[in-house]
Amino acid sequence: GSDPATLNELGNLxxxxxxxxxxxxxxxxxxxxxxGREAVLGAEHADTITSAYNLAELLEATGGLDEAEALFQRExxxxxxxxxxxxxxxxxxxxxxxxxxxxxxxxxxxxxSPNRGKFTTSS
Numbered sequence: 001g002s003d004p005a006t007l008n009e010l011g012n013l014x015x016x017x018x019x020x021x022x023x024x025x026x027x028x029x030x031x032x033x034x035x036g037r038e039a040v041l042g043a044e045h046a047d048t049i050t051s052a053y054n055l056a057e058l059l060e061a062t063g064g065l066d067e068a069e070a071l072f073q074r075e076x077x078x079x080x081x082x083x084x085x086x087x088x089x090x091x092x093x094x095x096x097x098x099x100x101x102x103x104x105x106x107x108x109x110x111x112x113s114p115n116r117g118k119f120t121t122s123s
Contacts, residue, residue, distance in 0.1 A: 002036050002039065002040050003040070004037075004040060004041060004047065006036075007033055007036045007037050007040060007041075007047075007051075008047070010029055010032055010033040010036065011029075011030065011033040011037075011050070011051055011054060013029055014026050014027075014029035014030040014032075014033055014054065014058070015054070017029060018030075018058060018061075023058065023061065023062050026058055027055070027058055027059070027062065030051070030054055030055040030058050031055060033051045033054075033055075034048070034051040034052055034054075034055050037051045044078065044081075044082075046082075049074070049075055049078045049079075052071045052074050052075060053071065053072070053075045053093075055071055056068045056069075056071035056072045056075070059071070060100065060104075065104055065106070068100070069097075069100065069101075069104075069106060072093075072096060072097045072100055073097065075093045075096075075097075076090070076093045076094055076097050079093045079094075
């Protein structure tokens with residue numbers, strides 16, 4: 001199913017499967033939830049961004065760091081556009097991206113792409 005309620009449950013199922021330790025199946029489900037939400041709700045919908053963030057966390061845990069980083073950056077960029085640079089959701093997503101960069105020695109510590117290290121909460 002591709003209705004929003006089914007896609008929500010698919011995301012919830014991905015989380016539950018992740019908790020059982022089957023990370024490959026959790027990733028498959030999380031990807032289905034994200035692609036479904038992109039198709040049904042659009043790339044800029046809040047639920048789609050939530051799915052992107054959830055997949056990013058899963059990919060971070062499984063070593064898919066490049067894709068995880070891109071998804072975390074997508075969330076920060078969306079928060080900035082939607083809420084503004086100084087809003088609470090933007091600050092939270094920026095802190096999470098900075099944590100990711102610090103933990104994995106990325107971002108301004110190891111610039112690799114033109115967008116790394118550029119997310120701050122100041123405008």
